[in-house]
Amino acid sequence: MQTYDMPLPERCVMPGITVVGSGSFAPGEPVPNKALMRVMDTNDEWIRRRTGIEQRHFAGEGQGASDLALEAAKRAIDSAGLTPADIDYIIFCTMTPDYLFPGSGGLLGAKLGIHGVPALDIRQQCAAMPFAFQVADGLCMSGAAQNILVVGAEAHAGFMPWDDWDVVLGKKDGDIPADVHERATRHRGLAVIFGDGAGALVMRRTETEGHGLIGSELHTDGDLYDKIYIEGGGFRRRPYWNDDMFSQELHIPSMDGRDLFRHAVTKLPEVVRSLCDKHGVSLDDIDFFLPHQANDRINQHVAKSLKIPPEKVASNIAKYGNTSGATIPILFDEVYREGKVKRGDLLCFIALGAGLHWGASLMRL
Numbered sequence: 634m635q636t637y638d639m640p641l642p643e644r645c646v647m648p649g650i651t652v653v654g655s656g657s658f659a660p661g662e663p664v665p666n667k668a669l670m671r672v673m674d675t676n677d678e679w680i681r682r683r684t685g686i687e688q689r690h691f692a693g694e695g696q697g698a699s700d701l702a703l704e705a706a707k708r709a710i711d712s713a714g715l716t717p718a719d720i721d722y723i724i725f726c727t728m729t730p731d732y733l734f735p736g737s738g739g740l741l742g743a744k745l746g747i748h749g750v751p752a753l754d755i756r757q758q759c760a761a762m763p764f765a766f767q768v769a770d771g772l773c774m775s776g777a778a779q780n781i782l783v784v785g786a787e788a789h790a791g792f793m794p795w796d797d798w799d800v801v802l803g804k805k806d807g808d809i810p811a812d813v814h815e816r817a818t819r820h821r822g823l824a825v826i827f828g829d830g831a832g833a834l835v836m837r838r839t840e841t842e843g844h845g846l847i848g849s850e851l852h853t854d855g856d857l858y859d860k861i862y863i864e865g866g867g868f869r870r871r872p873y874w875n876d877d878m879f880s881q882e883l884h885i886p887s888m889d890g891r892d893l894f895r896h897a898v899t900k901l902p903e904v905v906r907s908l909c910d911k912h913g914v915s916l917d918d919i920d921f922f923l924p925h926q927a928n929d930r931i932n933q934h935v936a937k938s939l940k941i942p943p944e945k946v947a948s949n950i951a952k953y954g955n956t957s958g959a960t961i962p963i964l965f966d967e968v969y970r971e972g973k974v975k976r977g978d979l980l981c982f983i984a985l986g987a988g989l990h991w992g993a994s995l996m997r998l
């Protein structure tokens with residue numbers, strides 16, 4: 634378990650990092666649930682009832698995570714009243730990078746025109762934000778950075794289990810070959826929940842005592858790596874990619890949805906309770922909860938278990954599906970712009986993702 638070395642009372646009064654600007658971006662037109670029925674056996678009623686999702690967006694061919702991130706980052710920097718030249722560190726969160734290597738952070742820096750600014754890619758998938766907040770806080774506290782651009786961006790379209798995007802997007806009618814339809818249906822649990830987008834936060838140390846990041850509690854259990862992972866394309870094999878992997882569908886993530894659900898509804902309430910206890914914060918003191926959006930039913934279970942009123946739990950899964958590392962910054966940007974969250978509010982961020990990684994952060998905005 635992660636803890637800060639310095640005694641808690643001292644840490645609590647030192648102002649941590651806060652969000653001074655945010656932006657988000659979703660590519661293309663929304664793709665409603667019924668569009669997915671063109672390529673696999675699923676239906677709108679099942680998807681809404683079991684996940685809360687109504688639509689999602691998909692990155693276009695040739696549009697990588699760094700391209701989506703660029704749009705969100707420009708909006709975030711602008712809303713902070715800064716220019717790209719003011720950014721002195723990038724933390725880029727994605728599980729769908731433009732290339733296996735190098736990471737997407739450097740590509741984003743170049744697209745923003747801030748060559749030479751350090752860019753760190755972190756690989757915590759859907760759980761990225763609580764990890765990114767802790768890293769950003771440490772960088773600010775050590776004096777290594779002042780204005781950090783924390784970005785989450787995902788282009789999951791590349792692992793969707795169908796071939797004909799024009800049919801999905803309704804640009805053409807067409808009979809899907811039976812084997813292709815069957816393949817997509819085999820992966821339908823995964824295919825219906827993920828969507829693409831980017832969210833960006835400009836973070837810096839607050840001047841206001843008692844405000845900013847109060848703390849994060851983070852966990853990782855690598856024994857659970859295979860609950861959701863991509864088996865193909867790894868460097869434990871020679872060569873690291875081959876045709877068999879593709880024909881065996883190893884480029885498509887394997888996901889044990891039911892078990893992930895079970896881990897999420899047990900681990901997330903535990904980590905929130907533990908974090909609050911550590912910092913002497915009561916659940917009632919928290920103004921708004923911003924949980925990762927993997928499945929609305931997960932968040933309903935977590936809220937029920939913590940006895941949190943549903944109106945204190947942010948939700949936008951209906952519009953975007955699960956955008957993995959991009960989810961929490963997109964969610965923050967929306968609730969802040971809608972005025973649901975304001976300066977001085979105590980926020981709790983909660984997330985679990987592939988790894989498994991999970992955690993929560995408390996931040997007084």
Ligand code: UT7
Nearest residue numbers: 674675676679683684759821822825890891893894927928
């Ligand atoms: O953020 C990254 C981590 N990922 C997660 O946290 C995912 C967490 N898990 C989930 O969100 C859910 O487990 C899923 C949405 C993936 C699946 O929902 P579920 O309620 O757990 O469904 P299930 O896999 O238990 O399947 C129940 C039934 C099955 O039919 P039978 O065997 O009962 O006849 C499935 O074949 O629902 C069927 N089903 C579907 N039907 C229509 C599964 N997916 C679909 C679908 N459309 N897309």
